[in-house]
Amino acid sequence: MSSAEPALRTDGLTRRFGQTVAVDGVSLEVPTGDILGLIGPDGAGKTTFMRLISGVLVADSGSAIVAGHDVTKDPEAVKRHIGYLPQAFSLYADLSIEENIDFRGDLYLVPRDEVEALKEELLEMTDLLRFRRRLAGRLSGGMKQKVGLICALINRPKVLILDEPTTGVDPISRRDFWRIISQLPDQGVTVVLSSPYMDEAARCKHLVMIGRGRVLAKGTPPELRGRVRGRIVEVLAADVRAATRVLNDLPCVRRITPFGDALHVQIEAGGQEVAIARDALGRIGIGDSAVQEVAPTLEDAFMDILAQEGRVA
């Protein structure tokens, strides 16, 4: 595959379930070596999209070229060149970590010596070497997900598709997980993953936000953050409720979000409105030092893009 050719290209990809259009004319291009994060509300169509590009589900219309093969024409060729980790995957509970990986390698007809070498490397990177003989049925959630990732990588896929791979996974296992994912682009592997966590989405190179089956926004994480309207002000208040009451009365305040001991306040337009908010807070004893403008987070962007689409009041 030439580097100019994208690892994934979809054109008007569409899939209906009865009356519901789960994926509605999605056209995307993902360059080789990208880490693309799919974000969006529950039920937006992320999982269906991933199943379509994995060849697990057949599209009603549109096309998808994945790792150089047309999914609609030759799904089996696509399956050979991808790794797909669905949300609910299962390992053989009565086989060890290692046996699960070996078995997966056999299914994909990977030569045993290649499986061995790759397995050692991946077990080491995920801190699982010590547990290689533990039965899969006795693994914690984080370990299971890591083994799932190794299984999805054992055929050296060109495109790796991961559906919410770190849900329910603790930060330590998540770090191990990302240690692998981040290095895949250097090896020419393209990653497409979905995540409900915005701090995790921030680790992707590009993001696509999907809602009701359609693409609502795409860009790098900083580009999406730049889509937030107005400004975000962080307010440190001993009495959060009093501060919320005062801010709620201001017409320029779009949204107030509690964030730890602070409030994140989205304010329409520019500097003058921020000054109005400062004045109002000053009157209840919240001084200027407790009010500062901060850069919008991806979560701010998520909420605001949905609001722009009329999904949230």
Added chain:
Amino acid sequence: MPEDLAIRTEGLTKRFGDFTAVDHIDLKVETGEIFGFLGANGCGKSTTIRMLCGLLAPTEGKAFVAGMDVEREPERIRATIGYVAQFFHLYGDMTVRENMELFGGIYGVPDDELASRIGWWIERLDLTAYRDVLGADLAMGTQRRLSLACAVLHAPKLLLLDEPTSAVDPLARREFFDVIGELQDQGTTVLVTTHVMDEAERCNRLSLMDRGRIRAVGTPAEIKAMSGGRIYSVEVSDLSRALEALEGRRDLRGAQPFGRQVQFQLRDGGQGEADQIAAWLGRQGVECGPASPVRPTIEHTFLSILGSASDGGEGE
């Protein structure tokens, strides 16, 4: 008896055969607070919660809920707490309303109040459209809202939530925490486990658990201050090489990939030291932008306290 504490444990311990799941923990949760009970997968959080509910007997030690000994007064305790387990534990072949009626009945909600409480929670948790849908047919996020509804019908003083929002989108998660905040306003104490650090930020206090032991307790600000060493971020040309190079340095506590950037944590020093590390990366042949400071998060502390010690543990 310190009745002012919602939860108090003394040397609480649970062993399964040779494996010590919970190892002499002393936990104090104040009445009316939202307490984040954090820790790695398999570290003993769920086991602790099950002991607090009276579902599992401790091997050693004591646990008190609102001053009552969980082993001596299991029935009174059950009426005092609401528990949402990590996985959907309701009846798939019963509708949303039927599940709520059943749980209300089990928890002894008076008949003349049950209908109005169910109605109130159905509306508050946006379950109106699903009233007559079977539990098994609900999407994950909706199942979680139903689990919460069933756990709060009897107006418990203490709510125990075991990963209530995993696999739930940011919008729904935010709404979930708004409801938890309202329950707190009404005097409910909430203990919640989560792996999502922005949720941990919304707790009044947190604990970090590791292999059966509590390793740190504090407010989110106190926990962040424990991250130990300043954190900087640099954009790099070659992520793998940068990581490999940085991980070999003894003066760093760790390095992590982040998009096109690498975040590293110093053991000592500040901007000057970070600039030197960026320059050093350049000499290693890794093209590298300037080092910019990163605000520590709870996740940084989590990784620096528990990161090196994790052994994965057993499945819970």
